[in-house]
Amino acid sequence: MNVITQPSPIRSFERNLTWWVLGCIVVGIALGQAFPGAFQAIGGLKIAEVNLPVAVLIWLMIIPMLLKIDFRTMGDVLAHSKGIGVTLFINWIVKPFSMALLAWLFIRHLFAGLLPAEQIDSYIAGLILLAAAPCTAMVFVWSGLCGGEPKFTLSQVALNDAIMLFAFAPLVALLLGLSSIVVPWDTLWLSLLLFIVVPVVISQLIREVFLAGRQKSLDALLKRIQPVSLSALLATLVLLFGFQGRQIMAQPFIIALLAVPIIIQVYFNSMLAYWLNKKLKVAHSVAAPSALIGASNFFELAVATAIALFGFNSGAALATVVGVLIEVPVMLSVVAIVNRSRGWYESA
Numbered sequence: 001m002n003v004i005t006q007p008s009p010i011r012s013f014e015r016n017l018t019w020w021v022l023g024c025i026v027v028g029i030a031l032g033q034a035f036p037g038a039f040q041a042i043g044g045l046k047i048a049e050v051n052l053p054v055a056v057l058i059w060l061m062i063i064p065m066l067l068k069i070d071f072r073t074m075g076d077v078l079a080h081s082k083g084i085g086v087t088l089f090i091n092w093i094v095k096p097f098s099m100a101l102l103a104w105l106f107i108r109h110l111f112a113g114l115l116p117a118e119q120i121d122s123y124i125a126g127l128i129l130l131a132a133a134p135c136t137a138m139v140f141v142w143s144g145l146c147g148g149e150p151k152f153t154l155s156q157v158a159l160n161d162a163i164m165l166f167a168f169a170p171l172v173a174l175l176l177g178l179s180s181i182v183v184p185w186d187t188l189w190l191s192l193l194l195f196i197v198v199p200v201v202i203s204q205l206i207r208e209v210f211l212a213g214r215q216k217s218l219d220a221l222l223k224r225i226q227p228v229s230l231s232a233l234l235a236t237l238v239l240l241f242g243f244q245g246r247q248i249m250a251q252p253f254i255i256a257l258l259a260v261p262i263i264i265q266v267y268f269n270s271m272l273a274y275w276l277n278k279k280l281k282v283a284h285s286v287a288a289p290s291a292l293i294g295a296s297n298f299f300e301l302a303v304a305t306a307i308a309l310f311g312f313n314s315g316a317a318l319a320t321v322v323g324v325l326i327e328v329p330v331m332l333s334v335v336a337i338v339n340r341s342r343g344w345y346e347s348a
Helices: 017-034 036-043 052-066 071-110 117-131 138-145 150-178 185-210 215-250 254-279 284-295 299-310 315-340 342-346
Strands: none
Touching: 017 036, 017 215, 017 315, 036 215, 052 185, 052 215, 052 299, 071 117, 071 150, 071 254, 071 284, 117 150, 117 254, 117 299, 117 315, 138 150, 138 284, 138 315, 150 185, 150 284, 185 299, 215 254, 215 299, 215 315, 254 284, 254 315, 284 315, 284 342, 299 315, 315 342
């Protein structure tokens, strides 16, 4: 029997994330115009093309999220094998390649005349990075809002994170190559090490060594460091828009154009996962979070990797941030769809 949880409330920050990002756009652009030298100095603090301030900020964002993941829960995968299979198919086959196709269609062709020509490849790269890694943290919020089966959600996220350790860099390299974008292999592997491997190791050491599996201690730690994680996200966004300000001011519709393929791929992937689960007669409490996990993106990792590979000033960095901007309203609409369609889903 599947356990159906009651929908959990979305916290104030997550609910208003879109407005926070819009605020960061305004503040970042203003600071970038007022203190260009300071932003250039921050941009120059890097080793092997990896910006050190951003690396620290990304760790502060990612490690608290990974602390929620217990890789031992992957033993529960077989209990929900159909739902797990659907989500893996969407996450690692459909979503990355469909995003590459949508980026090629919209950015290289339909919108090419409306975008700066020198940034076309970079925008495509950013969209590919956004779709190449499944979401980790916000998935728990979305799953709670649709009454998702908690063990399925936890085991699916743990499995995705384990796969990401091995598949992220080769998948990104493949899709960038298919899009005729030069792959900076050294920086890509360094990004994998810094932004996936090291945070995973640190988070699991904290779980096992310092917390010794005590859930109350973990909950208390997560509550304490949550403001640090959120502050790091906002600081990263301000830095990004400080560098992107001139480009945005010159062509203010760039963000709207980049949002189009992202929104399409979210609805396409979520509804495909939802439909496949229905065909396989998977319980709604598994199908709903399966659709949400299949559609959402690990935007923190995408932002970090885009900055490392292409720089603060790149279209790739801007494209990944657009994913942050539209994450909440689009995913909340998907939550509403799967909740309101439960009667249809459970009909014969």
